[in-house]
Amino acid sequence: MLDVKLFHMKTFLPLPYEEALAPRLKRAHEKLQNASGAGGEFTGWVHLPRDYDRAEFSRIQDAAAKIQRTSKALVVIGIGGSYLGARGVIECLCSPNYNLKRKETPNVYFIGNGLSSDALQEVLDLVADVDFSVNVISKSGTTTEPAVAFRFFREALERRYGKDGAKDRIYATTDKARGALKSLADAEGWETFVVPDDVGGRYSVLTAVGLLPIAVTGVDIEALMRGAAAMMDICGDASFSCPAWRYAAIRYALYRSGRSIELLACYDPAFRFMAEWWKQLFGESEGKDEKGLFPASVDFTADLHSMGQYIQQGRRLMFETVVRLGASSHQLAVPIDKADGDGLNFLAGQSMDFIRDRAMDGTLLAHTEGGVPNIIVETGGKSAEDLGQLIYFFEYACGLSGYLLDVNPFDQPGVEAYKKNMFALLGKPGYEAQKAELEAKLTQ
Numbered sequence: 001m002l003d004v005k006l007f008h009m010k011t012f013l014p015l016p017y018e019e020a021l022a023p024r025l026k027r028a029h030e031k032l033q034n035a036s037g038a039g040g041e042f043t044g045w046v047h048l049p050r051d052y053d054r055a056e057f058s059r060i061q062d063a064a065a066k067i068q069r070t071s072k073a074l075v076v077i078g079i080g081g082s083y084l085g086a087r088g089v090i091e092c093l094c095s096p097n098y099n100l101k102r103k104e105t106p107n108v109y110f111i112g113n114g115l116s117s118d119a120l121q122e123v124l125d126l127v128a129d130v131d132f133s134v135n136v137i138s139k140s141g142t143t144t145e146p147a148v149a150f151r152f153f154r155e156a157l158e159r160r161y162g163k164d165g166a167k168d169r170i171y172a173t174t175d176k177a178r179g180a181l182k183s184l185a186d187a188e189g190w191e192t193f194v195v196p197d198d199v200g201g202r203y204s205v206l207t208a209v210g211l212l213p214i215a216v217t218g219v220d221i222e223a224l225m226r227g228a229a230a231m232m233d234i235c236g237d238a239s240f241s242c243p244a245w246r247y248a249a250i251r252y253a254l255y256r257s258g259r260s261i262e263l264l265a266c267y268d269p270a271f272r273f274m275a276e277w278w279k280q281l282f283g284e285s286e287g288k289d290e291k292g293l294f295p296a297s298v299d300f301t302a303d304l305h306s307m308g309q310y311i312q313q314g315r316r317l318m319f320e321t322v323v324r325l326g327a328s329s330h331q332l333a334v335p336i337d338k339a340d341g342d343g344l345n346f347l348a349g350q351s352m353d354f355i356r357d358r359a360m361d362g363t364l365l366a367h368t369e370g371g372v373p374n375i376i377v378e379t380g381g382k383s384a385e386d387l388g389q390l391i392y393f394f395e396y397a398c399g400l401s402g403y404l405l406d407v408n409p410f411d412q413p414g415v416e417a418y419k420k421n422m423f424a425l426l427g428k429p430g431y432e433a434q435k436a437e438l439e440a441k442l443t444q
Contacts, residue, residue, distance in 0.1 A: 002231065002389045004243040006250060007364050007374040012319075017253045018240050021404075025245055028403035029238045032396070037403055039410030044198030045395060048206055049229035049388075056194060057221075060208055063171055063191060064215035068105055071169070072130035075123060075153055076213045077112035078137035079145045080280060082173075085205025086110075086213040088274035089224070089387060094217050096270055105218045112136075112149030120152055127156070133169040137209055139195045141174060141181025144422070173208050200410050202281045203395055206388070220384045227388025235396045243377075244393055247321075248400035250375055254319050255293055259373070261318035263311070264297040267356050268325050268382070272299055278394055285402050285409040292405060301359050312370045319373040322364065323390075326381040328353050 009015065031037025032046050067074055076083060087110050090098060099107040111123045134157060136150045157166035172185040173193040185192045193208035195201075204210065206228055215221045235244050251262065262282070264275050275297035286292030296318075298307055311318070334355070336348035347355060364374050377393075379386045402409025424434035 001234075001380055002243055002386070002393055003378050004246045004250075005376040005378060006246075007376055008368045009250065009373060009375075011368065012373040013250075013253050013257060018249060021249045021252065022240070024404055025249060025400060026238055028248075028400045029245075031403055032399045033236070038408035042198055042200045042203070042410035043399070044196050045200075045203040045206070046399070047232065048196075048199065049225055049232045049392065052206070052225065053194070056208060057211070057225075059191075060193060060212050060215055061221070063193075063212060067133045067171075067216050068218075070131060071106050071133045073107045073109060073127045073132040074213065074216050075127060075132060075134045076108060076110050076137065077134060077146045077149050077153065078110075078173075078209070079113040079143060081201025081204050082137040082146065082209055083110050083113055084202075084273065084277040084280055085391070086210040088271075088277040089205065089210065089214050089219065089391075090217050091273045092268075092270045092382065092387060093219050093384060096272065098217065103218075106132075106216055108213055108217060111153075112146035115145060115148075120149060124152060124156060132157075133171065135171045135173060135212055136181065137173040137195075138179075138181050139175050139201070140179045141184065142179075144419075147180075171212065173212065202277075202284055203410075205277065205391055223384035224388040224391075227383075227385035227390075228392040229388075230385075231389040231392040231396070235392070244397040244400060247375065247377065247393075247397045248404060251293065251321075251397075251401055252404045254373055259317065259319050260294060262293045262295055263318050263320045264295065264323065265300050265303075265320050266323040266325065267300045267360050268328075269299055269302070270382075271323060271325065272297075274323075274387075274390075275299075281394060281398050282401070284412045284415075285398050286405055286407065288407040288411075288414065291407055300363065301356075304363065311367060311372060316371045319375065320367060321375045321377060322360070324360070324376060324378045326379055326386070329382070 028037070031040065032043055035041070035043045035046075076086065090108060095101060099109070107126075109123045109126060111120060134150070134153050136146065138146050141147060154166070154170065157169055160166075161169065167189050170188070170190040171193065172181055172190050174181040174185065174195055176182070176194040176197070182192065193212060195204060195209055196207055199207055201209070206225065211221050211224075214224070235242050240246055240249070264278055266275065279295045279297060282293070282295040287294075311320075332352045334344070334347045334350050334352070336345060364376075368374055377390070379390055399409050420431070420434065421438055424431035424438050427435060
């Protein structure tokens with residue numbers, strides 16, 4: 001079972017800090033449980049592992065099986081919360097090299113998460129000679145990056161299979177009743193799945209948004225939901241026995257003591273996109289009213305050879321949260337070399353996990369002694385159930401953290417500023433006045 005441990009934290013904070021924070025955490029907990037806080041209309045994820053739509057879940061499994069039968073590739077079109085969680089789970093459980101592996105399940109390509117012509121063309125080329133399907137994910141259907149990408153891949157499908165053939169290869173995950181994508185899907189006869197009204201994008205990985213692409217790879221999504229449900233039950237306990245309480249409390253205490261950056265670290269390269277999902281989750285939820293920790297991430301041990309110097313001796317702005325995923329699926333022992341030219345025979349016969357864990361322990365000691373506090377988030381392993389627990393744990397801790405900061409953890413008003421400028425500069429109707437004003441500023 002997932003646990004949160006503090007590493008030599010007395011060096012950085014007077015303990016216990018729990019007593020001072022318990023009343024505020026209890027209020028934050030009640031806001032999440034009762035949907036009574038700011039943004040409460042977007043807390044459908046809190047009880048989702050218990051209350052999710054079983055009929056739709058079954059349709060997701062059926063659609064995934066159909067895609068596995070009919071396609072060699074699935075193109076997932078979405079941005080932000082519409083792809084980060086799914087990609088994180090797939091890479092963590094199946095490998096960052098999933099598409100390169102020999103397997104029975106389709107390759108999965110993620111696109112529509114940027115505005116690169118080269119990236120679009122590359123994925124179009126990758127599916128040019130194979131049967132493929134498309135899962136387009138957008139609440140509204142009008143978000144620029146995925147909407148533009150979908151035009152290209154819809155055209156490619158219709159050119160290859162004809163309009164009727166393409167209809168059976170397009171799956172739209174969108175609003176249940178309204179919006180441009182929902183209207184188009186209904187008119188064209190595409191199968192649709194629901195982005196729930198009460199679940200925001202960055203909290204949506206355990207809905208159809210994440211579950212359909214994940215299921216296509218063969219990951220056991222029932223186990224994923226079981227893990228999330230187990231953590232939901234644990235988080236229902238309004239006390240410091242809940243790991244999300246402990247994590248939210250120590251993050252807030254460190255923030256109040258002057259730390260401004262949280263560095264998420266993991267010693268498994270497969271965790272990279274889970275960290276990207278985590279960055280959006282906490283960055284969009286907390287970063288308001290000039291408040292919040294800046295979420296960053298590192299891949300250890302690789303980044304110890306690039307970022308390690310700054311972490312050890314740079315400005316004391318940060319603390320680390322280290323995710324320990326447990327034993328590797330494959331146990332490799334270091335071979336012996338009779339010549340011992342590299343001087344590493346002292347490691348012969350030791351497992352790579354043993355070496356990794358000693359590197360982790362040594363780094364924890366060095367960084368804390370160098371003035372960087374460390375939190376350890378330890379899972380029971382790296383199964384679908386373990387990852388379901390971890391996802392829900394981070395979501396719940398994030399909701400608590402937002403309320404501790406007195407911000408709405410479920411809106412993102414700041415992202416609209418760049419969108420308005422972009423629309424104006426692109427010449428979108430209705431933005432004519434802003435276009436002239438912005439163009440003038442660009443020439444100053």
